[in-house]
Amino acid sequence: MVVHNDEPQLAVYTPADADTMKKLNPLEGFKNGVVHPNSTADTEMGQQEEDGYLHGVPLVLMTLSLMVGVLMISLDNSIIATAIPKITSKFDSLGDVSWYASAYLLTQLSFQPTFGKIYTYFNLKWVYLASSIIFEGGSVLCAAAPSSPAFIFGRSIAGLGAAGIFCGAMIIISRIVETRKRPLLLAIVSSMYGISSVIGPSLGGVFTHSKHLTWRFCFWINLPLGAMMALIICLYYPLSLGEAPDxxxxxxxxxxxxxxKSATILAGTLVCLFLALQWGGAVYPWSDSRVWGCLLASGLLLTVFVIIQIRQKEKALIRPRIISQRSVLLGCIFSALYQGAMTTQTYHLPFYFQAVKGVDPQTSGVDILPHGVTVTIATLIVGSVVTWLGYYVQFMWVGSAVFTTGAGLLHTLDQETLMAK
Known part of the structure; x- marks a missing residue:
């Protein structure tokens, strides 16, 4: 609505105009670190679309299915932490130890944007189930691997399936509940990462220490979990809610x-970077042509990837219009830094307990419990409070400060450190 007079024309926005602008730009409410779950626009949209969401038993079972799926893919990342020393001894492959974790994460990271595109073009339900089959296939390859290269190949296949499961879980949440309930459901599902960090190392230690199960059961366990998740999806997720938007x-x-093509270039970028970081100062000196050649190749491939995304615009794998928004860009940077620090602790604490303190895998899994328990509890509490208050940036500030303090204290650990510390 515009007011005309003899003065320069001023645009005056009514509440209706504000609601319209919010619908056109759904990220507007996130710019200042606040979510308005009870706004007029969200309330009207929720009333109009409420019949399209799940309720009661179907919603509970679908939530359980998503929890199992995310638990499964996060458990595959944490359970191996206490099993890696035994796997390395089995295959006599100390030089490959860094690939056992990274092969899984490399394919998961590289193809997550691609699965976002796949879910745009194909039915959500079938793609999600196909991703589960891929993940289960990779788990079988890992469990039955006769050699280190076969094990690494299985890890990469499992990572590909995990990319589809995680991406699909986030999309399913947006399809089964209204906007105001999503932060809480996201917190519940995301808490599986914390739970897996609690039970993963412990389970890995139990399986590895057992004479009958061995470390291979760390991957066989994914089969019943995946079957339960897929069964619930088949029975309780309506095919109509999985229709592709494009x-x-x-x-x-x-x-x-x-x-x-973009996904392949991104994967190449990450592989070259990882090789350089793995070789530099350990296998070859940093001045070696193989090390700086990988760094150079990684930089060139990343440049090509960015150029392709800019030129393709709305058809890009990662749309510049979305990633260039301040809230999205800073959120991605924050998540990347946090996950990098968190993953480092998850993998190196079991090594500290086993190699430095000299405990067995089962005991090291128990020793790492406080690390995962606090993550799980904090995730659930913060998710509930964000849903209630609508503010989230303040929790990111406080959480970063607490995490940094804890990481600094972990840096002081040595062979003489008491377990109470």
């Missing part, structure tokens, strides 16, 4: 739109 294309157009 499915009116030919199969060829859909394949071309997946951004497989």
């Amino acid at each position: 499915g009116n294309h030919t199969f060829r157009e859909k394949i071309l739109g997946l951004g497989l």
